[in-house]
Amino acid sequence: MGTGKEQRRTQVCDVELGAAVAHAQQGDEAAFAAAYRLVHPGLLGYVRGLVGGDAEDVASDAWLEIARDLGRFRGDGAGFRGWTATIARHRALDHLRKQKRRPRTSLIEQDVLELPGRADTEGAALESMSTERALERIAGLPPDQAEAVLLRVVVGLDGPATARVLGKRPGAVRTAAYRGLKRLAEQLGSTGRTDGVTSAAPGTLRDTT
Structure with a gap:
């Protein structure tokens, strides 16, 4: 992505x-x-x-x-x-x-309408963070968004593959990832910085701090 x-x-x-x-x-x-x-x-x-x-x-x-x-x-x-x-x-x-405890992220509990694909700037914002910082921020997302973002950005899966892993429709997963990445980009924008790290290869977020 x-x-x-x-x-x-x-x-x-x-x-x-x-x-x-x-x-x-x-x-x-x-x-x-x-x-x-x-x-x-x-x-x-x-x-x-x-x-x-x-x-x-x-x-x-x-x-x-x-x-x-x-x-x-x-x-x-x-x-x-x-x-x-x-x-x-x-x-x-x-x-x-x-x-006997709940996951930090969980299954998408309901399908939602499809949205257009996210803007590149949101993915770039997440890719600019360190692994530790990215996981901290992702963990703060709603569960459906968090797991979709983890699979799309951290593991490096595309939308259909992410949907297969989660057992959900591609549209629902795309929407969850879009919303999660948008929220992360907004959070980064509010701090006025990108945590000083560069983009990483697929499936990883490289820490340069």
Whole structure:
């Protein structure tokens, strides 16, 4: 999501990821490690948005399942991001049920009308923040907006893939992400600064502080 430059960067990254996954499915451990490096930062950020301080343990459980079921995966690099996010989400919600507490973000509870795609400036505003600051601000959004933004910006999924992970209509997810990013941009505008960090590669938010 975002500018054409960011979209091209996403496409290049997902081509590399798709090749790594294909080789990993043939037993190439180095290729699996490469896929892990490309996916894990965004996946961990997403899980942290759901379970907070337990994110490392939940993400580890998710990667055990990903490694176990890798041979069953069919798709390209972008599809792999969505598949791993779905697994991570299930593990996070299982963890929260065991802990008997609500997730910091939750499922979209109702469908809403579609809105036009967000303006690039809102995505750029979020991408300008550090990982820690971004997650703090995202956690303050309404639950449906928070999870949509996490999947779109932190994991790097497109709208349809995000909708599949959440089990919702693309229009509802696009609306939630639009509103969440708009609110974040407004918050940044009210501070008069962008926290002094630069945009990051797909699936990550780079901290330069």
